[in-house]
Amino acid sequence: MQHYPSQLLERAVEEFAKLPGIGTKTAMRLVLHLLRQDVKAVEAFGNSVIRLRQEVKFCRICHNISDTETCDICANPRRDHSVICVVENIQDVMAIENTQQYRGTYHILGGVISPMDGIGPSDLQIQSLVERVREGEVAEVILALSPTMEGDTTNFYIYRKLAESGVKVSVIARGVAQNDELQYTDEVTLGRSIVNRTLFNINM
């Protein structure tokens, strides 16, 4: 057992050590760093997470994190509301937004189906996606989940759920990534990239 010179210090270190990937030594280092900052800076740090947790909302349409009932993307009339891109989490939305290649809307599942982790379809926002497609004027659903067994399982599950609606369902392209070296690309990816080859285009 560690001997802490201060209970306040001990409590702060314990709180940091609860975070994923942060051990006691790292927690101590972070807390001692904060101790060297201005009181105002530490209050800003602590209050930023408290306020986030207390005040943040989840968009009633796409379930993305939002400061308002409807997120900026769902509320934006200049986005194409006839296209829904289905992703696992918030980081995926941010990554796709950063590409500036997509002008439609999103639907955040909150994960993928993973029996090993005890995550079934009812733990995800799949039913609300089906309802969105049923109610709204949706022309296409783009599945942008991880290219893993769990992602593929979830893709298939959603595909079947949406089948009766008659909506167009697409999947993001899989193939060799930009700057990948072919000799180090796995066989499945390389094989598929040949089967699913596209016509050469000078603007590619």
Add this chain to the structure above:
Amino acid sequence: MQHYPSQLLERAVEEFAKLPGIGTKTAMRLVLHLLRQDVKAVEAFGNSVIRLRQEVKFCRICHNISDTETCDICANPRRDHSVICVVENIQDVMAIENTQQYRGTYHILGGVISPMDGIGPSDLQIQSLVERVREGEVAEVILALSPTMEGDTTNFYIYRKLAESGVKVSVIARGVAQNDELQYTDEVTLGRSIVNRTLFNINM
């Protein structure tokens, strides 16, 4: 520039990313973890660091972190107040306390002399150590600084400052560490460990 779906989220991520060794991606991961916890748990997290920064004290004698004006060690009559162990920081005190081999008191310098980092003697708690030795009934000062050039420089500086007081000044033993393999031990350490060999003792 990242597109954040929420300003509250962005602010919390920015605050975490200010911590040493925490990049934006890790900050995002930590913040999203907190977002999944109870409001009460997140309030406990945030308030623990705010309270620490607002309320923590530094011991008026040894400068260790403390919940009171005088730390638990300096206030403990069963500790040997005639011995002062000089260390760089709070973690060093905790490490030595964990050995349960030391019953004296401490003096936390707050670092070592390092011209490269712009840290001179006046940035450290050296003058207060000299005064402690001058005023109190101190029999021995143990220098327990890092075995580096900066640590050695600081040792020498303190040694000269304490010379006129006539107090006994010692340095913690240097040599091969427990379970070190000799063939991988650096030459300086190995050479010194032979020169400074001690008589064999069955209780070692």
